Amino acid sequence: xxxxxxxxxxxxxxxxxxxxxxxxxxxxxxxxxxxxxxxxxxxxxxxxxxxxxxxxxxxxxxxxxxxxxxxxxxxxxxxxxxxxxxxxxxxxxxxxxxxxxxxxxxxxxxxxxxxxxxxxxxxxxxxxxxxxxxxxxxxxxxxxxxxxxxxxxxxxxxxxxxxxxxxxxxxxxxxxxxxxxxxxxxxxxxxxxxxxxxxxxxxxxxxxxxxxxxxxxxxxxxxxxxxxxxxxxxxxxxxxxxxxxxxxxxxxxxxxxxxxxxxxxxxxxxxxxxxxxxxxxxxxxxxxxxxxxxxxxxxxxxxxxxxxxxxxxxxxxxxxxxxxxxxxxxxxxxxxxxxxxxxxxxxxxxxxxxxxxxxxxxxxxxxxxxxxxxxxxxxxxxxxxxxxxxxxxxxxxxxxxxxxxxxxxxxxxxxxxxxxxxxxxxxxxxxxxxxxxxxxxxxxxxxxxxxxxxxxxxxxxxxxxxxxxxxxxxxxxxxxxxxxxxxxxxxxxxxxxxxxxxxxxxxxxxxxxxxxxxxxxxxxxxxxxxxxxxxxxxxxxxxxxxxxxxxxxxxxxxxxxxxxxxxxxxxxxxxxxxxxxxxxxxxxxxxxxxxxxxxxxxxxxxxxxxxxxxxxxxxxxxxxxxxxxxxxxxxxxxxxxxxxxxxxxxxxxxxxxxxxxxxxxxxxxxxxxxxxxxxxxxxxxxxxxxxxxxxxxxxxxxxxxxxxxxxxxxxxxxxxxxxxxxxxxxxxxxxxxxxxxxxxxxxxxxxxxxxxxxxxxxxxxxxxxxxxxxxxxxxxxxxxxxxxxxxxxxxxxxxxxxxxxxxxxxxxxxxxxxxxxxxxxxxxxxxxxxxxxxxxxxxxxxxxxxxxxxxxxxxxxxxxxxxxxxxxxxxxxxxxxxxxxxxxxxxxxxxxxxxxxxxxxxxxxxxxxxxxxxxxxxxxxxxxxxxxxxxxxxxxxxxxxxxxx
Ligand code: GAL
Numbered sequence: 001x002x003x004x005x006x007x008x009x010x011x012x013x014x015x016x017x018x019x020x021x022x023x024x025x026x027x028x029x030x031x032x033x034x035x036x037x038x039x040x041x042x043x044x045x046x047x048x049x050x051x052x053x054x055x056x057x058x059x060x061x062x063x064x065x066x067x068x069x070x071x072x073x074x075x076x077x078x079x080x081x082x083x084x085x086x087x088x089x090x091x092x093x094x095x096x097x098x099x100x101x102x103x104x105x106x107x108x109x110x111x112x113x114x115x116x117x118x119x120x121x122x123x124x125x126x127x128x129x130x131x132x133x134x135x136x137x138x139x140x141x142x143x144x145x146x147x148x149x150x151x152x153x154x155x156x157x158x159x160x161x162x163x164x165x166x167x168x169x170x171x172x173x174x175x176x177x178x179x180x181x182x183x184x185x186x187x188x189x190x191x192x193x194x195x196x197x198x199x200x201x202x203x204x205x206x207x208x209x210x211x212x213x214x215x216x217x218x219x220x221x222x223x224x225x226x227x228x229x230x231x232x233x234x235x236x237x238x239x240x241x242x243x244x245x246x247x248x249x250x251x252x253x254x255x256x257x258x259x260x261x262x263x264x265x266x267x268x269x270x271x272x273x274x275x276x277x278x279x280x281x282x283x284x285x286x287x288x289x290x291x292x293x294x295x296x297x298x299x300x301x302x303x304x305x306x307x308x309x310x311x312x313x314x315x316x317x318x319x320x321x322x323x324x325x326x327x328x329x330x331x332x333x334x335x336x337x338x339x340x341x342x343x344x345x346x347x348x349x350x351x352x353x354x355x356x357x358x359x360x361x362x363x364x365x366x367x368x369x370x371x372x373x374x375x376x377x378x379x380x381x382x383x384x385x386x387x388x389x390x391x392x393x394x395x396x397x398x399x400x401x402x403x404x405x406x407x408x409x410x411x412x413x414x415x416x417x418x419x420x421x422x423x424x425x426x427x428x429x430x431x432x433x434x435x436x437x438x439x440x441x442x443x444x445x446x447x448x449x450x451x452x453x454x455x456x457x458x459x460x461x462x463x464x465x466x467x468x469x470x471x472x473x474x475x476x477x478x479x480x481x482x483x484x485x486x487x488x489x490x491x492x493x494x495x496x497x498x499x500x501x502x503x504x505x506x507x508x509x510x511x512x513x514x515x516x517x518x519x520x521x522x523x524x525x526x527x528x529x530x531x532x533x534x535x536x537x538x539x540x541x542x543x544x545x546x547x548x549x550x551x552x553x554x555x556x557x558x559x560x561x562x563x564x565x566x567x568x569x570x571x572x573x574x575x576x577x578x579x580x581x582x583x584x585x586x587x588x589x590x591x592x593x594x595x596x597x598x599x600x601x602x603x604x605x606x607x608x609x610x611x612x613x614x615x616x617x618x619x620x621x622x623x624x625x626x627x628x629x630x631x632x633x634x635x636x637x638x639x640x641x642x643x644x645x646x647x648x649x650x651x652x653x654x655x656x657x658x659x660x661x662x663x664x665x666x667x668x669x670x671x672x673x674x675x676x677x678x679x680x681x682x683x684x685x686x687x688x689x690x691x692x693x694x695x696x697x698x699x700x701x702x703x704x705x706x707x708x709x710x711x712x713x714x715x716x717x718x719x720x721x722x723x724x725x726x727x728x729x730x731x732x733x734x735x736x737x738x739x740x741x742x743x744x745x746x747x748x749x750x751x752x753x754x755x756x757x758x759x760x761x762x763x764x765x766x767x768x769x770x771x772x773x774x775x776x777x778x779x780x781x782x783x784x785x786x787x788x789x790x791x792x793x794x795x796x797x798x799x800x801x802x803x804x805x806x807x808x809x810x811x812x813x814x815x816x817x818x819x820x821x822x823x824x825x826x827x828x829x830x831x832x833x834x835x836x837x838x839x840x841x842x843x844x845x846x847x848x849x850x851x852x853x854x855x856x857x858x859x860x861x862x863x864x865x866x867x868x869x870x871x872x873x874x875x876x877x878x879x880x881x882x883x884x885x886x887x888x889x890x891x892x893x894x895x896x897x898x899x900x901x902x903x904x905x906x907x908x909x910x911x912x913x914x915x916x917x918x919x920x921x922x923x924x925x926x927x928x929x930x931x932x933x934x935x936x937x938x939x940x941x942x943x944x945x946x947x948x949x
């Protein structure tokens with residue numbers, strides 16, 4: 001009798017409570033051990049008409065009658081194992097008949113199942129499940145009961161599952177994800193594309209996402225940090241916990257502390273206010289992103305109920321109708337970028353470390369602001385904007401006053417309001433109702449919810465019309481955002497001089513990295529900053545609009561990075577499948593626009609010349625050399641000959657015609673007579689070798705940390721060949737895996753989950769991720785035909801203890817399905833694969849005491865498929881507690897003999913590569929006739945990792 005893997009196994013999150021945190025909430029990673037199935041169609045409910053089924057299906061815990069895939073015993077043979085975050089749409093290929101705005105990917109329906117063991121010690125605790133984002137609509141069944149629906153791909157879904165669990169047993173969670181629907185006109189990903197967590201706390205608790213509200217404000221007599229701690233008493237007793245609140249400075253030094261002992265009646269919730277004065281704190285800004293920490297610990301007598309902390313910052317900002325924007329008393333321009341949430345190779349399932357790479361790139365470009373277009377971001381993004389110093393417009397596109405939508409918005413604000421980086425809430429992007437009474441009233445409802453949860457920040461919207469309508473959203477907004485509409489900005493400012501304004505979207509200029517002509521046949525756009533959408537403008541014109549208007553708070557360039565989908569200007573022109581708008585391409589390789597922005601936005605001397613200098617066949621022809629720079633003059637030297645020194649216009653910069661001749665064009669950037677920066681473009685030879693450039697050379701072996709590695713081709717003199725478009729094959733050894741590849745070509749339709757990727761105009765990228773708990777050297781090799789291959793080494797380092805924030809996760813799979821023989825006075829024969837005899841045995845659940853006559857014998861039997869991790873790496877099998885004597889047989893071999901009857905934990909190894917496992921245990925009770933076989937689990941290689949990283 002052979003059973004499928006998941007009929008037999010289930011996943012257990014095993015707790016190892018850290019000393020010192022006993023009693024406090026534990027946050028467990030819920031990302032591993034999922035089974036997944038993708039379908040173009042929705043799985044239909046089973047049809048049934050008999051009374052028994054109808055009666056049975058009308059009760060709790062019977063959903064499997066109608067929806068078989070929600071059941072414990074569903075045959076998962078069509079499912080495959082996946083870990084979260086997971087975006088199925090990037091895994092598959094491109095389909096010209098699919099929706100091009102979503103990147104020509106298959107969306108459809110996805111089905112996820114996860115079995116997990118809940119120990120009986122959790123009885124009396126509060127258990128909560130949290131999904132940070134599932135695209136797009138999701139339906140949850142827990143233990144065969146329809147449990148929850150969610151109708152957006154961007155909100156955090158938090159579910160109290162305490163009463164629905166089976167304690168001391170396996171539980172089954174099944175999720176149907178409908179991605180056939182979508183919310184945007186860009187690539188949104190499909191599936192559980194953000195983190196999942198399981199939170200176990202005392203019934204007296206501080207809620208995970210929004211239990212602490214903290215805000216630092218400057219008053220006439222100095223800085224005040226105030227807010228509240230929300231305590232939920234879900235217990236049946238009145239309690240007076242001791243709540244200690246501490247402030248720690250950016251170096252971890254305690255600044256101040258307070259103790260409150262509130263009385264909280266049973267089943268009520270209290271907001272416990274606090275207020276501190278802090279003298280001369282370090283101020284948070286893009287240049288000095290100093291974060292303070294508020295630590296809260298809640299005890300009942302000596303028992304710790306909760307320990308939580310939140311970072312916050314001291315900064316004061318204002319949007320002003322005549323002076324734009326100020327931060328900490330200084331007028332600054334918002335040098336912003338809009339971004340969607342995907343990256344090459346990984347789609348919307350972007351690891352936090354890749355987000356970090358992207359944020360670093362934006363900072364290097366000189367950005368000081370980030371607009372989350374057009375939806376609430378992942379938690380990582382805001383943490384990173386706090387850490388690196390980017391001012392955020394946090395957007396929600398639930399432009400709807402329905403109860404569920406208002407609730408999404410409320411939760412969004414509560415989740416994000418402590419972040420010092422957030423400077424405004426945006427309630428919509430270009431809504432057609434923006435200039436109507438209805439739009440005004442929907443906006444009013446949203447503003448009301450937002451102000452209830454956060455009265456400290458302005459509410460704005462990204463509008464592209466309706467600015468002058470008598471009735472419209474403008475009437476209820478604190479700040480008006482312009483998406484383009486450059487010709488209406490001045491008129492609006494004249495008409496409404498008291499309304500602060502900014503460009504919530506600017507530019508929408510097109511560039512294909514490394515291309516210097518626009519060719520609609522080839523679906524490419526020039527990189528001379530000449531092409532833009534009809535509603536937009538070039539990067540230079542956009543910034544000119546901003547610097548020439550004191551009242552304009554700044555601009556948010558559409559976009560920082562290219563993104564999958566919305567391939568404007570080549571919409572509906574397959575194979576163009578990703579955007580052309582980015583200052584950087586889909587991998588984060590800079591385009592000319594990046595250097596233009598760097599010249600506009602940073603104080604360091606910038607000098608960048610476009611194009612490259614490989615124009616074989618164009619000798620003598622004039623080539624336009626565009627220089628992105630912020631110096632005063634540039635001297636051109638072609639192969640040593642001085643072609644002249646040219647003035648730079650600070651807004652349009654410099655374009656100079658240079659007759660092509662192979663060699664070196666050297667540019668000297670000067671301020672007055674002083675050379676402050678130089679650069680050169682050179683004619684290269686053919687590629688002869690490859691080069692790999694990892695963004696970091698050490699990563700954490702936590703199974704999440706990931707690093708992008710650039711591959712490029714070099715000529716015989718070691719120069720990068722910017723025109724190389726050659727195939728590259730990758731090979732990895734050691735504890736790392738390839739989670740995606742890209743090259744920034746918006747027309748490339750090769751798989752992003754592959755071991756190869758051609759260079760596009762000189763570059764490609766592979767993303768390497770560590771494997772959980774596996775430290776060592778990851779070696780990456782890139783090869784291409786006869787070229788000299790390249791390799792690089794990335795060290796996967798043990799995750800430092802300090803990084804383990806909330807608890808340990810150890811992956812275990814329960815062996816749930818056992819048979820037991822009738823007790824016999826004689827030692828029974830061994831049973832191995834004898835189907836007839838085995839199927840006559842009774843079904844047995846382990847974990848219960850079995851009472852026999854002393855000295856009688858029984859056999860326990862199971863046969864099942866090995867879980868994938870154990871199959872690949874080996875593992876062990878553990879019986880948690882056994883009473884009685886026993887012999888253990890694994891695939892016919894005796895592997896262990898327990899000679900004493902006293903209670904003992906049994907553990908024996910399972911080698912890698914054994915596809916099926918058959919276990920027979922021949923056992924005899926203790927002197928009282930008791931046999932106990934504790935819960936039995938496969939233990940895959942131990943993984944220790946911080947929750948949710
Ligand atoms: C805007 C819109 C963005 C994007 C952009 C392209 O109007 O808000 O989402 O579509 O145009 O230029």
